[in-house]
Amino acid sequence: MATVTSKSKRFDVNQLSPGPNLIVNIMFWLYSALCIIPILLIIGVSFSDEKQILIHGYKFWPEKFSIEAYNFLLNDWQPVLKSYGISIFVTVVGTAVALFIMALFAYPISRRDFKHRNIFSFIMFFTILFNGGLVPYYLMYSQILDLRNTMFVLMMPMFVQGFFVLVMRAFFTNSIPTEVLESAKIDGAGELKTFFGIVIPLSLPVIASVGLLCTLGYWNDWFLSLLFITDNETISIQFRMYEALLDIQYLSANSAAYSAILQSNPGFTMPSETARMAMAIVGVGPIIFAYPFFQRFFIQGLTVGAVKG
Template identity: 40%
Template sequence: MSSSAKFESGLDKFNRIRPGTNVVFHLIFIALALLCLIPVLVVLSISLTSEDAIRTSGYRLIPAAFSGEAYQYIAQQGTMITKALGISVLVTGVGTVLGVMLTTSMGYVLSRPNYKLKGLLTWIVFIPMVFNGGLVSSYYINSNVLGLKDTVWALILPLAVSSFNVIICKTFFRSTIPDALIESAEIDGSSQLRIFFSIVLPISLPVLATIGLFLCFTYWNDWFQSMLYIDNQNLYSLQALLNSLMTNVDALAKNASSMGISYAELVATMPKESARMAVAIVIVVPVAVAYPFFQKYFITGLTVGAVKG
């Protein structure tokens, strides 16, 4: 009897002994799903609540008084929001493509058994997962040595490659791509670049989707790089803008003079709490909409290297 058949037989016996097992697991997963969903619903509720209702009634799952003033205010800040959205889209798109190419190429090289420096480079990739040079050294390198300060590349290059993603790619290529396939291509005279782009990548869609999602989430949700390297507000991403709102409720009022509105008047009429939550919803929605289309490949890529019977 195969290991999978033994596992299914044991699972059937367990379910017969514990008839309520599935019910318990369903309740647990429902509770966990609610723990993830309820905070998002609360944020959405706050973004749709008037400032007066928030001050008098506090945060509620169902708005005490519906209001769209936060989204109207965001729409009025067209220049700032659009510019921040453009930076986020640019950084996420370029960073994801660049990161996927660098990560998969490094993972493929480390997965080849006949590569002489495989052991050394594997340790070089693995060590930063445990130890790193620290924030001060990385800031000095990125700002002073590479000159990335106040450039879009400061938001892209530091996050393009991670040891964890390289290990995932290495494991996938080593366990999925047959050595015979690579050897046959080499016998036919194909170069390593041609093998990688024409043979390996087309049959590696699960790991490409997985690494792409990891990088996409990382870039889209990142605000820390902006805090470190960006002083020019024209290079703020949506996440950096939200962080600015969280720490300074008057952040959107900095452009008041250009709109012909006094600073005091704008601050007085600004939907502070609901505006913060509305920006958070604007940030979350694109990722939430895109994830279901990649979920199948994402799960497949994460299970790479699992024990097989």
């Protein structure tokens, strides 16, 4: 009996045997490779010569090294640098404000002692299912609020997103013990002190998870610049790259315009495929540095509540 007990102590129900463990590791390595290899291919093509791409196709290592695609995109570097600054500002400030507002909305509707929690939860859920349409959306921000050509219009539409509010509400409900809140109330803490002193520190996983998704949303957004920015001064880097792509498509389809460029610059070769890849590299920019910061909390936010006990 002691032997059985000692063996059971050494046995971990969550431990995989060597064979299945090897298979799982190989699957994850293959999946990671499938995520990384396309990025390496994009980088290789972006530094390739356009003519070599047309002859030999895409290759990880360029047949002929060239930075013409980046020269084409960054020829007028000052607007690009300014768009980078706008995107960074909008992403950082927009994410911080959005997290603050959504947390303030999610916390009250997570409290079972809040009388109208179901009504406000339904209102937020309703916005996920239905919206007012593009025309009222445009008129609201451009005519009523008069926010065109401002950085605020690039942030405000994403301050509150219903799905993220419900995710935070679920975390507050399931992961913040009611006893902790009651003990704080007994100790004389008010609602604001309880929220900022207890709830927020215990909610870092979900805040980081939602923050990462908000960061990606702000950084990758180009549609708001298309709708509300007309002065070509307050546009994001993604929309700047979108405009460059339209220029390439226009020159490719308009032989007269391309011929006029060749007359003024006989040695000009317009990059097409390489420029598209260079746009992807320029567009990803500083966003890659957000992952190491959010990764640990993001994983916790995905797994928290999965096992209770």
